[in-house]
């Protein structure tokens with residue numbers, strides 16, 4: 001399908017980030033609401049091969065269909081800009097919710113981790129490794145469901161500490177911070193480590209290896225973290241089974257979804273969707 005700018009009514013800017021801005025938009029003929037991400041070619045060309053990476057990310061994301069992955073409906077460009085037509089997630093950025101609430105109750109963290117595990121299983125079945133799982137790359141839909149919203153570049157303004165020059169180290173697995181064999185970078189187990197970091201940050205309100213960059217590097221390499229005693233023992237068990245140095249020893253996604261902590265908090269059935277708390 002051919003898209004062009006005239007097909008859309010542009011609404012309020014939702015936010016801006018490294019490579020451009022995101023606007024609320026409505027497709028004129030259908031009234032369909034979406035988010036329009038505008039990337040400036042000039043800014044992309046500066047980065048080393050960033051434009052090719054954008055093309056690859058568009059290629060990947062436009063072929064994905066999953067309720068917990070933000071849909072890319074299409075794209076088009078004019079002389080100066082590239083436009084991405086993206087699914088609109090009504091409740092915005094997950095990391096803003098996390099900062100506002102400090103940390104999530106266990107039942108909410110478990111539902112988010114279960115949705116992330118389902119999305120990652122789908123990605124890995126399609127041989128896509130996300131490699132950049134962190135709260136900044138997750139959006140929240142109107143029904144509170146989460147959506148992985150970033151395949152390789154960020155839309156968030158560098159307004160929080162972690163958007164330092166090199167981006168946060170917090171989520172990198174040991175095999176990606178150690179020099180040496182890069183083939184582990186293309187092993188989907190890297191996403192399991194980041195899922196463990198995400199789970200820790202949801203429950204504790206800060207990342208497990210958060211420190212000065214040098215110390216973070218050291219602590220990741222040794223999987224050196226402490227889990228506060230007030231975290232439930234089931235949650236502690238799952239975190240420890242994901243934050244494992246040896247990629248092959250990390251808990252597979254199928255076993256994450258059937259872990260007692262997930263089963264305990266994630267009630268099946270459509271009624272759960274409208275319930276703040278799961279059934280006792």
Ligand SMILES: COc1cccc(-c2nc(Nc3cc(C)[nH]n3)cc3ccccc23)c1
Nearest residue numbers: 014015016022035087088089092155156157
């Ligand atoms: C820097 O702040 C940014 C940056 C980019 C998007 C938002 C934002 N996004 C969305 N939804 C979206 C965004 C995309 C690509 N699909 N659905 C909703 C919001 C609601 C309130 C505030 C902010 C929001 C913020």
